[in-house]
Amino acid sequence: MSDADAALMEASLIAVADAGIDIRHALFERFFAAHPERRESFISVDAASRRMTDETLQMIFGLAKGEGWVWPLVAELVFTHRSYGALPIAEYDAFIDMTVAQLGLAAGPAWSEDSALAWRQHADALKTMIRKARAEWATAMPAGAPQIA
Ligand code: HEM
Numbered sequence: 001m002s003d004a005d006a007a008l009m010e011a012s013l014i015a016v017a018d019a020g021i022d023i024r025h026a027l028f029e030r031f032f033a034a035h036p037e038r039r040e041s042f043i044s045v046d047a048a049s050r051r052m053t054d055e056t057l058q059m060i061f062g063l064a065k066g067e068g069w070v071w072p073l074v075a076e077l078v079f080t081h082r083s084y085g086a087l088p089i090a091e092y093d094a095f096i097d098m099t100v101a102q103l104g105l106a107a108g109p110a111w112s113e114d115s116a117l118a119w120r121q122h123a124d125a126l127k128t129m130i131r132k133a134r135a136e137w138a139t140a141m142p143a144g145a146p147q148i149a
Pocket of ligand 1: 044045051052055056091092095096
């Protein structure tokens with residue numbers, strides 16, 4: 001948790017909002033360009049892209065602020081995503097990295113080395129938390145757990 005990181009991160013979120021840029025469109029194009037086989041997992045890209053983008057940003061920002069709700073939300077996310085097929089951990093990592101990268105592109109002059117570092121550090125914490133959730137589900141509920149790797 002870091003107040004300085006959270007302030008930098010909030011400034012980039014505000015810059016993107018002020019610029020009126022909805023990063024989900026470019027983000028999902030980029031994700032499907034890297035993982036074309038995943039497109040058919042989505043029934044509604046329009047519906048899912050809103051929530052996946054918002055919630056990924058909220059979780060990363062929440063981790064910077066030390067919010068206690070992030071862990072239960074991540075545990076739930078990992079479990080509900082079982083319904084969408086076997087999602088490799090590398091695709092979670094890629095989605096998270098691409099979310100931060102698209103935010104940076106949209107933030108323009110509000111993006112700095114420091115804000116990039118803050119986002120990346122807490123994005124890495126989210127990746128670690130997703131791994132922990134997958135491992136804990138595998139221990140707690142081996143029959144129905146999401147895959148670990
Ligand atoms: C931290 C990362 C992620 C978050 C916060 C997240 C969040 C969500 C949420 C909230 C939904 C429900 C959307 C709705 O029904 O309105 C959803 C759906 C979905 N997510 Fe994610 N997600 C993440 C990563 C991923 C990754 C990496 C993949 C694929 C590799 C993925 C694949 C899907 C699919 C296939 C759906 C169903 C969409 C549909 O039925 O149209 N998600 N996600």
